[in-house]
Amino acid sequence: MLSYRHSFHAGNHADVLKHLVQLSVIDKLQQKNKPFVYLDTHSGRGIYDLKSDEANKTQEYKQGIFQLVDQQADAPEIVKQYLSLLNIQPGRALNQYLGSPELSRLTLREIDKLILMELHNNEINVLKSNMRKDERVAIHHRDGFEGLCACVPPKPARGLVLIDPAYEVKQDYQQVVKQVSAAYKKWATGIYLIWYPVLASSRDYSETLVKQLSQQGFKNLLKIELAVSEQLEDFGMHGSGMLVVNAPYQLDQQMRTVTDWLLPILKQDEHAYAQVEWLIQPE
Ligand SMILES: C[S@@+](CC[C@H](N)C(=O)[O-])C[C@H]1O[C@@H](n2cnc3c(N)ncnc32)[C@H](O)[C@@H]1O
Structure with missing residues (x-):
């Protein structure tokens, strides 16, 4: 039974971080004139209506993408690209x-391809319609x-592969470790982007996940984590992170620039933090 709907959460602070890392890695790959493939294991529907009942029930986008709308002038280049893709303009x-x-x-070029996966019966149909019969997309x-x-x-x-499960069930954490490790054995040069939530302390498995993924023999493992507020005991997602296996050259510097800019904009209290650190140093 799949009960998670990303429509309730689209554009929140975790989406902002995740999508900026995703676009930064794509930018690195596009610096060479060689084709590449983008794989998305948990695609969702692709486009979210922020006027929908779902989006407005939680209004999470107000603490996420909405905070960036009037902040474009001094934004890093990749943020400007992101805001331009979203067609965000002040006013x-x-x-x-x-x-x-x-x-x-x-963002992808004519020479690149996309492979998108989604399990939910309704989300997959909306995704198909949103991808507009683009021949690069499977x-x-x-x-x-x-x-x-x-x-x-x-x-x-x-x-690159984006692995972005809902983590509604605890098995998702184990599946991430198992399946990314198995995929890495088949494709050791792929770039794997693994999203994870940082939750209230009684429900948080982020440290265990990060530790387990650090022990799989990956190369160039970069962690980018951003929390916007205090960690409560029972409720809420105050932060999120991305682990990047085979992180491209100087992605750490680019992401530090992004999180330095993002943190003061998204922070909700003095417990907010941003971390960009190598868990496995580049060779
Ligand atoms: C966090 S959302 C994805 C958001 C999307 N990656 C984005 O950034 O726009 C997770 C999605 O995974 C789907 N899902 C849940 N379990 C799945 C599975 N085992 N395989 C593929 N998709 C799954 C859900 O229906 C949901 O649409």
């Missing part, structure tokens, strides 16, 4: 938010954990 209403597949689709209605290993190495064997 103009923001009615929709773009998810990871659509941000990639708009959409799979399947379990993204199982699909990850089945689809790697892609052709060409250059590119």
